Amino acid sequence: MPSPEVVVVGGGIAGLGVAWELAARGRRVVVLERDRLGRGTSWAAAGMLAPSAELGFEELDLYALGRESLARWRAFARRLEAASGAEVGYREEGTLVVADDRDSLHALRRLFRFQEEHGAPVEWLSGEEAVDLEPLLSPRLPGAVFSPEDHQVDHRAVVAALAVAARRAGAELREGTAVVHIGPDVEAPTVRLGDGTEVVARVVVLAAGAWSPSIGGLDPAPPVRGVKGQALALRLDPERGLDLGHVVRGPDAYLVPKADGRLIVGATSEEGVTDRRVTAGGVYRLLEGAVEIVPGVEEMELVETWAAHRPASRDHAPLLGRSPHPGVVYATGHYRHGVLLAPVTAEEVAAEVDRLLDGAAETAPVLAPFSPLRFPD
Numbered sequence: 001m002p003s004p005e006v007v008v009v010g011g012g013i014a015g016l017g018v019a020w021e022l023a024a025r026g027r028r029v030v031v032l033e034r035d036r037l038g039r040g041t042s043w044a045a046a047g048m049l050a051p052s053a054e055l056g057f058e059e060l061d062l063y064a065l066g067r068e069s070l071a072r073w074r075a076f077a078r079r080l081e082a083a084s085g086a087e088v089g090y091r092e093e094g095t096l097v098v099a100d101d102r103d104s105l106h107a108l109r110r111l112f113r114f115q116e117e118h119g120a121p122v123e124w125l126s127g128e129e130a131v132d133l134e135p136l137l138s139p140r141l142p143g144a145v146f147s148p149e150d151h152q153v154d155h156r157a158v159v160a161a162l163a164v165a166a167r168r169a170g171a172e173l174r175e176g177t178a179v180v181h182i183g184p185d186v187e188a189p190t191v192r193l194g195d196g197t198e199v200v201a202r203v204v205v206l207a208a209g210a211w212s213p214s215i216g217g218l219d220p221a222p223p224v225r226g227v228k229g230q231a232l233a234l235r236l237d238p239e240r241g242l243d244l245g246h247v248v249r250g251p252d253a254y255l256v257p258k259a260d261g262r263l264i265v266g267a268t269s270e271e272g273v274t275d276r277r278v279t280a281g282g283v284y285r286l287l288e289g290a291v292e293i294v295p296g297v298e299e300m301e302l303v304e305t306w307a308a309h310r311p312a313s314r315d316h317a318p319l320l321g322r323s324p325h326p327g328v329v330y331a332t333g334h335y336r337h338g339v340l341l342a343p344v345t346a347e348e349v350a351a352e353v354d355r356l357l358d359g360a361a362e363t364a365p366v367l368a369p370f371s372p373l374r375f376p377d
């Protein structure tokens, strides 16, 4: 390939999505991934597309962005499947958010009111009605909210498909290629690789997830930290009646049934922990939270455990668009919502890079609240 117009640093769901969109727009793109494509935090997710899950009630801009991205998911999944020839497991059964005691019932009522106020088509269910919808739920649960619009996708299939689609569209994807330094420049920003060689582009997109601040050359560094999450997978067993038809979220764990027969149970949230160990305490708490809402979990086979770091910004919203560094665009800081936000990130950041390459100044209104320039330092 002749010298690239755009270098994307990081081949997770954010970087691959932006690379695919840019390549499809005819831009010469190279993705530099230090490890294997899609095997960072994006591999470790649960694949929920749930804008109001795990959201602070004050995070209204983020809620709106999540709903905007969710609204784009069906078309994005279809386009990605057509471009890659692979299925991405987009499922629209909806999500059940359940309470398991009086305190969590109170919190659930607040969530329900919040969702109703913002026009989400949610439905309040008694414990009995929830069990009618999802028979494996504990009959002791006092209430639930059904969110028919909160969906899910097979996130591992998505990153694999994005890599295929990006390559087919003409992007060059390099694995085992660590970027150690980014040199901002209005016309010719550079990235330096671990072996000392340099790649010059016209725009660099930083999409290195939780590792974004560890790359040299950006001062101030992007305000992103890693928040560790442990999760595990159980084996569903429909023949023994051990099956779930919906994503179920409880106060202490969520359960996400996948088409390949796994049931993902997640996730811990640990600040300031940099290792990727799966701990007995983490697994214990997740299983305890899962059994509380779906007792049949006790009988399921445990097939996989893992841990990864969510890339969290200071206000827990993503950093999308032009950064304080000339020629460098951010697509990072997606925290708990990187899968949900994949379509809006891919489409809007690619459009913004396109504008930058064309010398245009404008920023898309949808990205404005998420400008990396919103932090004073």
Ligand SMILES: Cc1cc2nc3c(=O)[nH]c(=O)nc-3n(C[C@H](O)[C@H](O)[C@H](O)COP(=O)(O)OP(=O)(O)OC[C@H]3O[C@@H](n4cnc5c(N)ncnc54)[C@H](O)[C@@H]3O)c2cc1C
Pocket: 009, 010, 011, 012, 013, 014, 015, 032, 033, 034, 035, 036, 037, 038, 039, 040, 041, 042, 043, 044, 045, 046, 047, 048, 049, 177, 178, 179, 180, 207, 208, 209, 210, 211, 212, 215, 228, 229, 230, 231, 266, 267, 268, 307, 308, 309, 310, 311, 331, 332, 333, 334, 335, 336, 337, 338, 339, 340, 341
């Ligand atoms: C347990 C868990 C469950 C989750 N569940 C959900 C969910 O249900 N729904 C949802 O929307 N989100 C979920 N998330 C959050 C989601 O996984 C993240 O927001 C998303 O994966 C971030 O994507 P990314 O591309 O920014 O990061 P990554 O996938 O980590 O990609 C960054 C890439 O950059 C590479 N890289 C790093 N440094 C360099 C370098 N110097 N040079 C080159 N490459 C580099 C890494 O190797 C990595 O491949 C979950 C997260 C966790 C941990």
